[in-house]
Amino acid sequence: xxxxxxxxxxxxxxxxxxxxxxxxxxxxxxxxxxxxxxxxxxxxxxxxxxxxxxxxxxxxxxxxxxxxxxxxxxxxxxxxxxxxxxxxxxxxxxxxxxxxxxxxxxxxxxxxxxxxxxxxxxxxxxxxxxxxxxxxxxxxxxxxxxxxxxxxxxxxxxxxxxxxxxxxxxxxxxxxxxxxxxxxxxxxxxxxxxxxxxxxxxxxxxxxxxxxxxxxxxxxxxxxxxxxxxxxxxxxxxxxxxxxxxxxxxxxxxxxxxxxxxxxxxxxxxxxxxxxxxxxxxxxxxxxxxxxxxxxxxxxxxxxxxxxxxxxxxxxxxxxxxxxxxxxxxxxxxxxxxxxxxxxxxxxxxxxxxxxxxxxxxxxxxxxxxxxxxxxxxxxxxxxxxxxxxxxxxxxxxxxxxxxxxxxxxxxxxxxxxxxxxxxxxxxxxxxxxxxxxxxxxxxxxxxxxxxxxxxxxxxxxxxxxxxxxxxxxxxxxxxxxxxxxxxxxxxxxxxxxxxxxxxxxxxxxxxxxxxxx
Numbered sequence: 425x426x427x428x429x430x431x432x433x434x435x436x437x438x439x440x441x442x443x444x445x446x447x448x449x450x451x452x453x454x455x456x457x458x459x460x461x462x463x464x465x466x467x468x469x470x471x472x473x474x475x476x477x478x479x480x481x482x483x484x485x486x487x488x489x490x491x492x493x494x495x496x497x498x499x500x501x502x503x504x505x506x507x508x509x510x511x512x513x514x515x516x517x518x519x520x521x522x523x524x525x526x527x528x529x530x531x532x533x534x535x536x537x538x539x540x541x542x543x544x545x546x547x548x549x550x551x552x553x554x555x556x557x558x559x560x561x562x563x564x565x566x567x568x569x570x571x572x573x574x575x576x577x578x579x580x581x582x583x584x585x586x587x588x589x590x591x592x593x594x595x596x597x598x599x600x601x602x603x604x605x606x607x608x609x610x611x612x613x614x615x616x617x618x619x620x621x622x623x624x625x626x627x628x629x630x631x632x633x634x635x636x637x638x639x640x641x642x643x644x645x646x647x648x649x650x651x652x653x654x655x656x657x658x659x660x661x662x663x664x665x666x667x668x669x670x671x672x673x674x675x676x677x678x679x680x681x682x683x684x685x686x687x688x689x690x691x692x693x694x695x696x697x698x699x700x701x702x703x704x705x706x707x708x709x710x711x712x713x714x715x716x717x718x719x720x721x722x723x724x725x726x727x728x729x730x731x732x733x734x735x736x737x738x739x740x741x742x743x744x745x746x747x748x749x750x751x752x753x754x755x756x757x758x759x760x761x762x763x764x765x766x767x768x769x770x771x772x773x774x775x776x777x778x779x780x781x782x783x784x785x786x787x788x789x790x791x792x793x794x795x796x797x798x799x800x801x802x803x804x805x806x807x808x809x810x811x812x813x814x815x816x817x818x819x820x821x822x823x824x825x826x827x828x829x830x831x832x833x834x835x836x837x838x839x840x841x842x843x844x845x846x847x848x849x850x851x852x853x854x855x856x857x858x859x860x861x862x863x864x865x866x867x868x869x870x871x872x873x874x875x876x877x878x879x880x881x882x883x884x885x886x887x888x889x890x891x892x893x894x895x896x897x898x899x900x901x902x903x904x905x906x907x908x909x910x911x912x913x914x915x916x917x918x919x920x921x922x923x924x925x926x927x928x929x930x931x932x933x934x935x936x937x938x939x940x941x942x
Contacts, residue, residue, distance in 0.1 A: 474645045477671075480514045485645045491525060500552060501525040505571065505646055507639045509580075509630050512862065519627065521639060522578035523571050524548035526555075530564025533931060535647040537569050537640060541658030541682070543633065544811030546570075546577030559916055561927045566653070571643060573663070575624075575631030576811040582628060584620040584810040587802055594796055594809070595752040597740060598846040609849070610826050617857035620814055631811070632818045634863040637667040641674060651676030651874075653930065657913050658682045658887055661878070665895060668870035675873040675901075677930050682913035683878050683892035686868050690822040691851065695839045696888050698847040702840035704764040704885030705729065707910050711770060720778055732760065733842050735780060744785030751785025751792075757846060759788030762795045764885045766917070767910040817854040818861040824851040871900045875935045877926065879914040881907045896938070906941045914942075 476485035484507060491501040504520040524547075525535075538557075540550035551570025554563060562568070572579040585593060593612065600609040620628055640663070644652045653676045656664040661680035668675050688696070709728035712719040721728030736756055743750040751759075763773035776787035792798075797805040824832065829848055836844035870876065876899050880892025889906060896902035907914035907922050914922045921942030928934040 473648055473650055476645075477641070478514075481508075481511075481642075484508065484514070484642050487642070487646045489523065489646050494524065494552075497552065499526075501527065502548075505639070505643055507574070507642055509627060510862070511635060511638050519574060519580040521571050521574065521643075522546075522548050523569065523643075524551045525570075526551055526563070526568040528563070528565060528567050532567065533565040534567070534653055535569050535649055536562065536566035536653045536655060536930065537571070537643060537647075538654070539570070539573070539656040539660035539663055541656070541660045542576065542808055542812050543573070543659045543663075543815040544576045544582075544806075544808040544813075545659075546572040546806050546808070548572050548577055549806070557916065559923055559927065561931060565931050567647075569643070569647065571639070573631075573636040573811075573815075574639060575627070575814055576808065577806055580627050581807045582620060582631060582811045582814045583623040583807060584616060584813070587804060589619075590796075590804060590809060591798075591802070593754075594758065594792070595750075595754045597753050598757060599740075599849055606826065610852075613826075613852055614856040616813060617817070617854075617859070620810065620857070621859060624814075628814055629818070629859045629861065631814050632861045632863050633663055633666050633815065634670070634861075634866065636663055636815075637670055640667050641671050644674060649676070650674075653677045655679040655681065655915070655926075655930070657915075659684060661887075661895065662686055664876075665868050665870065665899065666866060668873045668876060668899065669866050669868045672870050672873040675870065675876065677874070677933065678876045679879065679915070679926055679930065680876060680895065681879040681915050681926075682884060682887040683880055683895040684887055685891035685894040685898075687894060687898055688891075690820055691824075694847045694851060695836060696890065697886060698836060698840035698843050700888040701761055701764065701843050701885045703883055703888075704910065705732070705760070705842060707883050708764065708770050708773060712774065720774070720781070729842060731781075732777070735777070736760075736842075739780070739785070744780060744783060744788075746785035746789035749789060751780070751789045755792040756780070756785070756788050757843075758792035758795045759790075761885070762791040765912040768918075813853070814857075817857045818859065821854045821857060821860070823854040826852055826855075868898060869900050873899070873901050875901045875903050877929050877936070878902050878904050879907065879922070879926070880904070881909055881911060881914050881917075883910045884912050886912045903935055903938045904940075905936055906939075908941060 474485045476482045489503040491503045494500045494502040503523040505523055506518050506520055508514045509517045509519055538550055539547050547570035551568045554568040574580055575582040597605060600606045651674050654664050661683040664678050664680050665686055668678060706725055709721055709725045712721055721731045736753060739756045740753040743752045759776055763769035776791055779787045797808055799805055832848040833845060836848040878892050878896040880889040882889050893904060896904035905925055907919050911917055915926045919942050925936045
């Protein structure tokens with residue numbers, strides 16, 4: 425069987441808003457009307473705004489975005505931004521980054537750049553869904569600007585696998601048990617990177633977070649903003665923190681929601697994320713017990729967790745029918761974790777698990793497809809899975825030899841009895857990549873930056889609360905705010921206290937007390 429886990433422990437940092445957009449597009453959630461924006465004027469950026477950090481970048485910083493109505497929605501604006509492939513060689517080849525703007529629908533304050541995480545999720549899709557993702561005060565006050573980071577979406581996208589190969593990659597057994605399964609798993613891991621190189625060429629070595637952060641400063645300049653206003657979720661917090669380290673004097677109002685601890689090594693990240701998903705799944709089962717007279721999973725949390733583990737084991741042995749496809753164990757894993765990103769979607773997980781226990785895998789497959797941006801016709805709406813692999817492995821190519829994975833079982837299973845072995849095998853994920861980043865790792869402190877708002881959620885499955893605490897402490901001007909609740913990220917999750925704090929900060933510059941809990 426082929427593997428799925430490399431994408432997982434390379435880091436499962438998909439973001440709730442991005443997953444929610446996928447679910448809404450597929451009709452799993454009711455469609456909410458978006459605010460109807462009105463165009464805002466585009467004026468040439470002032471010379472003081474466009475001053476480049478290096479004279480060799482002057483042409484990039486003096487750009488003006490040629491906005492035009494998007495073909496998909498004329499009330500939204502599309503454009504491109506030209507950046508150097510290699511900032512060390514600004515006179516060399518360039519790439520164009522895809523942009524999308526939803527103009528402010530009220531009294532305009534300025535532009536707010538947004539990123540949904542991943543890494544590899546397209547920011548243009550995130551911005552296009554602004555009416556679902558952001559509340560009206562932000563829609564009124566800001567042009568919401570999304571960009572596809574280099575290597576993702578329509579910005580020189582990384583390409584590795586055909587659609588059918590990606591189907592197999594996502595479906596396969598994440599915990600190989602037999603010598604034959606291990607051999608197949610190794611072949612899949614070692615083959616992924618070379619396929620990326622063969623299809624993507626030299627651009628592949630320049631899709632790092634550091635380079636994407638430099639792109640954001642070029643974007644800030646092209647938008648005519650003296651400082652950057654930014655809301656980044658999940659991995660988007662790493663991107664925002666990296667920007668703050670590189671350009672502390674250009675930090676305006678930054679919200680880092682569902683924060684990543686940028687100081688952790690790959691193993692610690694994987695262990696703590698495995699624990700986060702275990703905590704979230706247990707909270708889901710507890711909710712089933714608390715809200716129903718006869719929870720279909722069992723009479724206790726432990727019984728419910730065993731039911732889910734047994735289901736995964738049975739699917740590994742015998743895949744379930746899912747329309748004209750088969751739900752394999754890799755699909756089932758993604759189908760289970762996807763609704764954990766938002767408590768509002770737990771009912772979808774209950775529906776899917778009930779059907780799977782009755783022998784029908786279609787609902788779990790739909791959830792897995794939403795996670796991977798797979799369309800009903802078998803195509804993929806974006807390259808987020810491949811871009812995730814490339815960006816993460818360039819940022820940190822750490823990997824564990826295949827033969828050492830079983831030695832990791834005790835530690836990972838202690839962190840997550842349900843998912844531990846999946847995350848342990850995921851530690852091998854970057855062994856197939858030969859391309860290296862030319863960027864030196866950063867120690868992120870952002871000394872001298874304006875106050876940066878760092879948000880965490882107490883039972884976040886993908887970015888544990890302790891990561892937000894750590895990032896806020898690492899940033900010289902970090903201000904920590906905690907949402908007591910379930911799901912991934914804090915803003916626009918039904919907590920009025922959090923929403924007011926974020927909106928007052930972004931719109932008025934009001935900085936909350938460090939350590940505030942909502």
